[in-house]
Structures are given as structure tokens and as C-alpha cells.
Amino acid sequence: MSARKTSLTDKQTKNGTSKYVLERCASINEYYDIAFKVMLLGDSSVGKTCVLVRFKDGAFLGGNFIATVGIDFRNKVVDVDNLKVKLQIWDTAGQERFRSVTHAYYRDAQGNLCFLYFTSSCFCVCAWLTEIHEYAQKDVVIMLLGNKVSKASFLHYEYGVPFMETSAKTGVNVELAFLAIAKELKHRVTQQPNEPKFQIHDYIESQKQKSGCCGL
Ligand SMILES: Nc1nc2c(ncn2[C@@H]2O[C@H](COP(=O)(O)OP(=O)(O)OP(=O)(O)O)[C@@H](O)[C@H]2O)c(=O)[nH]1
Numbered sequence: 001m002s003a004r005k006t007s008l009t010d011k012q013t014k015n016g017t018s019k020y021v022l023e024r025c026a027s028i029n030e031y032y033d034i035a036f037k038v039m040l041l042g043d044s045s046v047g048k049t050c051v052l053v054r055f056k057d058g059a060f061l062g063g064n065f066i067a068t069v070g071i072d073f074r075n076k077v078v079d080v081d082n083l084k085v086k087l088q089i090w091d092t093a094g095q096e097r098f099r100s101v102t103h104a105y106y107r108d109a110q111g112n113l114c115f116l117y118f119t120s121s122c123f124c125v126c127a128w129l130t131e132i133h134e135y136a137q138k139d140v141v142i143m144l145l146g147n148k149v150s151k152a153s154f155l156h157y158e159y160g161v162p163f164m165e166t167s168a169k170t171g172v173n174v175e176l177a178f179l180a181i182a183k184e185l186k187h188r189v190t191q192q193p194n195e196p197k198f199q200i201h202d203y204i205e206s207q208k209q210k211s212g213c214c215g216l
Pocket residue numbers: 042043044045046047048049050051061062063064065066067068069092093094095147148166167168169170215216
């Protein structure tokens with residue numbers, strides 16, 4: 001892990017910014033109202049880093065595959081219902097040998113998000129959901145993203161969590177995935193008693209683009 005990442009982690013531990021941040025925060029480059037921590041989880045090479053780069057920079061990292069070592073992060077502020085929501089997105093290494101490093105980052109996940117990317121294997125999905133339930137807080141928001149795959153649309157019925165197909169290459173549904181999570185988390189914090197609950201499934205279904213079978 002780089003020095004920059006280490007110092008941010010220390011800062012988070014001291015001032016609690018890894019939990020919901022409800023006060024207004026401002027800096028020269030970045031202004032936001034609420035901050036959430038999002039984790040990208042999944043086997044190595046499913047495309048976690050590429051999806052994050054697509055979301056953050058609008059580009060596709062093609063070419064040689066370079067596996068993530070340990071953990072990395074990027075921040076992005078998105079607009080949700082007139083609020084600036086900062087997502088601090090942690091890109092974990094999918095390789096088994098880094099698993100103990102990433103487990104430490106689940107701990108503060110109350111109300112935050114664990115993103116799950118997977119191949120078409122149900123075994124992988126079960127294994128990752130088991131990890132999340134073991135290490136993350138109980139109310140963590142979970143979404144399954146099938147990056148590079150197009151045959152797993154039935155999965156959310158089985159696991160009871162939102163599912164969508166994404167492509168870091170074409171950009172299909174990448175923005176929507178992060179926006180849906182940001183909206184869900186924002187509603188959890190700001191929801192008034194008489195306000196209807198945000199329906200993340202319905203939101204995704206109404207917004208998502210169908211990816212074709214080619215070019216994913
Ligand atoms: N065709 C296609 N290739 C992709 C897509 N997303 C990622 N890739 C490729 O898949 C490979 C792995 O992508 P990464 O994003 O580095 O994978 P990762 O899940 O972060 O892997 P770890 O860091 O080991 O956990 C790279 O060669 C990418 O170019 C996609 O949507 N479509």
C-alpha cells in the first residue's frame with residue numbers, strides 16, 4: 001500500500017470519516033454533504049479496477065492486466081437529489097493472498113456498501129456473500145455486478161440483492177451502479193418518517209441499459 005493510502009486510513013480511524021459524515025465538508029477541490037465508503041469485492045480479473053476507472057475517469061483500462069496489490073481507493077462526488085454525495089471507493093485485490101488485508105476494511109462498513117463483482121459462477125457469488133456477511137456490518141448495502149458477463153440476470157431473485165450487468169469497456173451501467181448505491185445510502189440517512197422507502201430494485205430496473213452480447 002502506498003504512503004498516501006496509509007495516511008488516509010489513519011486519518012479515517014482518528015476522525016471517523018469512514019462512517020457516515022453528516023456535517024458539511026469542504027476543501028479546495030472537493031465539496032460534499034455526505035460521504036460513504038464503498039468496497040469493490042470479487043475474484044481477481046473480474047474488472048473491479050476497470051469499472052472504478054471507468055466511473056472515475058470515463059476511460060477503459062485495456063491492455064495488459066495488472067492485478068491490484070492489497071487495496072487502493074478513489075473518491076468521486078455525485079449529485080443525489082440536490083445533495084453532494086461523496087463515494088470513497090475502495091478497490092480490493094481479488095487474489096486470495098490479499099484476503100486478510102481486505103478483511104480489515106469491512107469492519108467500518110455499517111451503512112456503507114460492499115460492491116460485488118462476479119463471474120457467472122454461483123459458487124463465487126455464494127463465497128463472496130458469505131464473506132460479506134461474516135466481516136461487514138449487518139445493514140451493508142450489497143449489489144451484484146456482472147462485469148463482462150451477460151448470462152446471469154436471474155441471480156438477484158435467488159440472492160435477494162440488486163443485480164445488473166456492467167461493462168467497463170463500453171461503460172454500460174457503470175455510472176448507474178454507483179448512483180443507485182449512492183441514492184440508497186443517501187435515503188437511509190435523510191429519509192423522513194412519512195417518506196416512502198427508496199426502492200433500489202425499481203430504480204435500477206427503470207434506468208438500466210440492456211447490454212448486448214458483443215463488445216462487453
Ligand atoms: N472485454 C472487457 N474486458 C474487461 C472489462 N473490464 C475489465 N476488463 C479486462 O479484464 C482484465 C482485468 O481487469 P481488472 O479491472 O484489472 O480486474 P480486477 O478485478 O481489478 O483484478 P484484481 O486487481 O486482481 O482484483 C483487464 O485486462 C481488463 O482490460 C470489460 O468490461 N470488458
